[in-house]
Amino acid sequence: MTRTTTLPLHARGLAALVPLAFSLGCAAEEPETAPEPTFWQDVAPITASKCTACHQEGGLAPFRLDDYISAKARAGAIDDAVQGGHMPPFLVTHDGSCGDFEDEETLTAGELDIIHRWATGARAEGDPTGAPPATPxxxxxxxxxxxxxxxxxxxxxxxxxxxxxxxxxxxxxxxxxxxxxxxxxxxxxxxxxxxxxxxxxxxxxxxxxxxxxxxxxxxxxxxxxxxxxxxxxxxxxxxxxxxxxxxxxxxxxxxxxxxxxxxxxxxxxxxxxxxxxxxxxxxxxxxxxxxxxxxxxxxxxxTVERRAVFLGDDAFLTTLFEPDGPDSLPPGQKDAGYTWRKTRAELAIDPALPPIEVLGVMPHMHERGRTFDTRVTSGEQESCIARVEDWDVHWQGMYWYRTRPLLDPSSSIEVTCTFDTRDAEAPVLPGWGTQNEMCNLNILVALPMTP
Ligand code: HEC
Known part of the structure; x- marks a missing residue:
């Protein structure tokens, strides 16, 4: 039972307003829950482990984050980039809704909170002498x-x-x-x-x-x-x-x-x-x-216990070799879709093998790619194993599973790619050139030693 449900309507509206008014008007009097974070004590330990591999002098990223002045100048953009999940770059969805990935390089809820409070608060510097030593x-x-x-x-x-x-x-x-x-x-x-x-x-x-x-x-x-x-x-x-x-x-x-x-x-x-x-x-x-x-x-x-083998397939690309001509994507569409499906045997995995583990996944499309979805069906069960919601051709890489999907002899894999073909005047053909497109799934699987 909650108090608000028993209040008349107008009073309920008022009750909803009270916390807002309190936080606007009385923030200074509020008892301090957590001390104001500082750059060197709270933010720098996070950026040192999760950002400065790229954001350093001469690094891949266009500005440094191992320096108070530089970080403070971009505090708003940093907060937007991390809360929105754009930084650090991690292309596949990793919120548990599709596959369970090793994503330790991304930020924890606690780290997101510290960055948010620093970026939207006083952006204090703190004491640089207490800063964490650079990790080798x-x-x-x-x-x-x-x-x-x-x-x-x-x-x-x-x-x-x-x-x-x-x-x-x-x-x-x-x-x-x-x-x-x-x-x-x-x-x-x-x-x-x-x-x-x-x-x-x-x-x-x-x-x-x-x-x-x-x-x-x-x-x-x-x-x-x-x-x-x-x-x-x-x-x-x-x-x-x-x-x-x-x-x-x-x-x-x-x-x-x-x-x-x-x-x-x-x-x-x-x-x-x-x-x-x-x-x-x-x-x-x-x-x-x-x-x-x-x-x-x-x-x-x-010697190893199992062989790690890359399996790449793209049933859009291979229509190039089919007698009735290649498939193509219609021009002028915001999200032109293409779906293909292959059984485990069609992925060149020996049907006699027991269930095999998928160690990692690397989706691949070209510049027009927008989204990428991979599902595995085993018997009656369908599960999503990798999804890219906002493809970026510059951030491709292998994503490793924490919980490894299994492919058993009954399994099949289905891949759906969508493409933005609004700038194309003619149907977009599959191919290796950057003008062409691909809907290419690469997985790394563990196979037993005896082939
Ligand atoms: C793998 C390298 C890499 C890592 C790790 C990385 N960045 Fe970036 N970051 C880049 C590159 C490259 C750009 C510029 C191009 C772009 O935006 O894609 C960038 C751009 C940005 C921008 C500009 C705005 C934007 O969203 O594009 C911000 C802010 C940013 N990074 C913050 C961070 C923070 C904070 C972290 C750590 C939590 C981080 N980055 C980790 C490479 C990286």
């Missing part, structure tokens, strides 16, 4: 380092969607003398402000390519030779359409040390090389004109 950058122990060749990225003004970007692929010989497993990685951009993402693929140079009479090595040599004055080759999408490749791992800004979960590792054979794809973004950044060489550190182990 984490490093992957026992890794082998590979450097991409030094290159100054250039945009292609002829290509409207690459006017500020360059996607470059580099062949790297890991020099393996035996079959191994990658169990951890750390990518360190040379110039952080321009390296937007890195994907590492496995290619077997001595195998036949998709071009008659040519090996994969022939294909890569030709691509590399096409720009003799610059290392590597241009590669939107995968490393090359002319050869088979297997994605091994993906890095996006904000990831520091990544260790494969659950006793898993990505298998590489002694015959394999890597293709390291770097997406450079040189729009409006202090790093424009700078020469980058990115370090990829990989940790190998001889």
């Amino acid at each position: 950058a984490p490093t992957l122990e026992g890794g082998v380092d590979y450097m991409t060749p030094p290159i100054t990225p250039v945009a292609d003004p002829e290509n409207p969607l690459a006017a500020h970007d360059e996607w470059r692929c580099f062949q790297v010989d890991p020099g393996l003398d035996a079959d191994r497993f990658i169990t951890g990685y750390q990518v360190t951009p040379g110039v952080r402000s321009i390296v937007h993402h890195v994907t590492i693929y496995r290619v077997t140079p001595s195998d036949a390519s998709l071009v008659e009479g040519k090996t994969n090595q022939d294909v890569m040599t030709e691509l590399d030779d096409a720009s003799p004055d610059r290392p590597g080759w241009e590669c939107f999408g995968g490393p090359a359409e002319e050869m088979p490749f297997q994605p091994l791992l993906a890095w996006a800004p904000g990831q520091v040390v990544v260790e494969f979960p659950g006793g898993t590792g990505a298998p590489v054979s002694a015959k394999d090389h890597f293709v390291v794809q770097v997406h450079y973004n040189i729009h409006d950044h202090a790093g424009a004109g700078a020469e980058d060489s990115t370090r990829v550190r990989l940790r190998y182990e001889d």
